[in-house]
Amino acid sequence: MVCLAVLLFFTFFRRSFKVLSYNSRLRELIQVVLSFIAFLDIVASVILTQGTFLSNFIRVMLIALFIRSLRESIKRIVLVVYDSKEIMLLLVAYILLFAWIGTRLFRGTQQGEAYFSSLSESVWNMLILLTTANFPDIMLPSYHSHKAYGLFFIIYLVIGLFFMLNLILATYYSNYKNRVEGSISNFIENREKYIIQKFNEYDSQKTGYLTTSQCKLLLKEFLKIDKNKRSKLINLDKLTDTFDTKCNGKIR
Numbered sequence: 402m403v404c405l406a407v408l409l410f411f412t413f414f415r416r417s418f419k420v421l422s423y424n425s426r427l428r429e430l431i432q433v434v435l436s437f438i439a440f441l442d443i444v445a446s447v448i449l450t451q452g453t454f455l456s457n458f459i460r461v462m463l464i465a466l467f468i469r470s471l472r473e474s475i476k477r478i479v480l481v482v483y484d485s486k487e488i489m490l491l492l493v494a495y496i497l498l499f500a501w502i503g504t505r506l507f508r509g510t511q512q513g514e515a516y517f518s519s520l521s522e523s524v525w526n527m528l529i530l531l532t533t534a535n536f537p538d539i540m541l542p543s544y545h546s547h548k549a550y551g552l553f554f555i556i557y558l559v560i561g562l563f564f565m566l567n568l569i570l571a572t573y574y575s576n577y578k579n580r581v582e583g584s585i586s587n588f589i590e591n592r593e594k595y596i597i598q599k600f601n602e603y604d605s606q607k608t609g610y611l612t613t614s615q616c617k618l619l620l621k622e623f624l625k626i627d628k629n630k631r632s633k634l635i636n637l638d639k640l641t642d643t644f645d646t647k648c649n650g651k652i653r
Contacts, residue, residue, distance in 0.1 A: 402443060403434045408467055432466050435459045477580050484576040488569050495565060499557050500524040505555065512543035530554070531561050619643065 412432055415425075442455040465471050482489075500523035507513035516539050517523045529535045536558070543550035599619055 402440065405439055405463075405497055408463060409433070409436055417420070429468055429491070432463060435466075439463070476576070481573060481576045481580055484580070485569070485572050488572045492565055492569060494563075496524060496527050497559060499553075499561075500527045503527065503553065506550075507543060510526070510543065510546070512546075515542055527557070530557065531566070533558070533562065 409432070412429055414566075436459075437454045439459040442453050446453045446456075465475060500517075500520060503517045504513070504520055504523045509519045516526045526535065526539055530539055536554070537544075540551055540554040580621075
């Protein structure tokens with residue numbers, strides 16, 4: 402309960418000096434609703450003397466809503482997975498192909514009854530085999546009847562484990578790198594355009610510089626500080642003096 406109260410305090414504390422966007426207000430509302438549900442879940446667990454259930458899942462969502470970098474990382478990972486959907490479909494098709502072959506190849510045998518009784522059972526066992534968790538146990542019944550059956554599993558592992566999985570890793574790394582580089586370049590480009598646009602808006606007389614008061618208003622807009630509220634947390638005078646390198650009241 403103390404942790405929930407601390408998170409809510411910092412969530413509402415931003416309202417004292419920042420102007421919240423629509424997404425920020427929506428995220429704030431979701432945090433309040435989830436915190437209230439978690440609070441009720443904790444109270445119910447104390448009254449009924451049993452463990453919590455919903456709170457364990459809500460904690461993860463609250464942390465993700467509270468930490469911006471975590472939300473961006475999750476979003477980037479989801480986009481990378483979407484970018485790599487073709488190679489994932491190739492892997493699924495590869496597993497399905499060998500599962501179907503195994504179902505047909507070992508039908509009516511001890512191997513088929515144990516691991517390839519149906520297509521769904523075959524897919525599940527071949528997926529586990531790709532991690533080598535059930536190897537060589539899955540191969541031993543057929544290998545005991547004829548050693549040539551071992552080639553089926555060896556070929557599957559050589560192509561899947563040493564080629565397909567490495568290809569997936571390389572694809573994910575390449576897509577993740579492209580996403581990161583693209584987000585950085587877009588951020589720099591959008592930031593430069595935004596700064597130039599806002600500078601020209603405050604430099605209404607086209608003098609090529611901003612006065613100290615204009616620079617303070619510009620910084621408030623950059624930092625999303627509510628102009629109607631005075632905040633002692635950010636020293637705008639010190640920031641303005643930093644930009645005024647020639648100490649003449651003209652910030653270029």
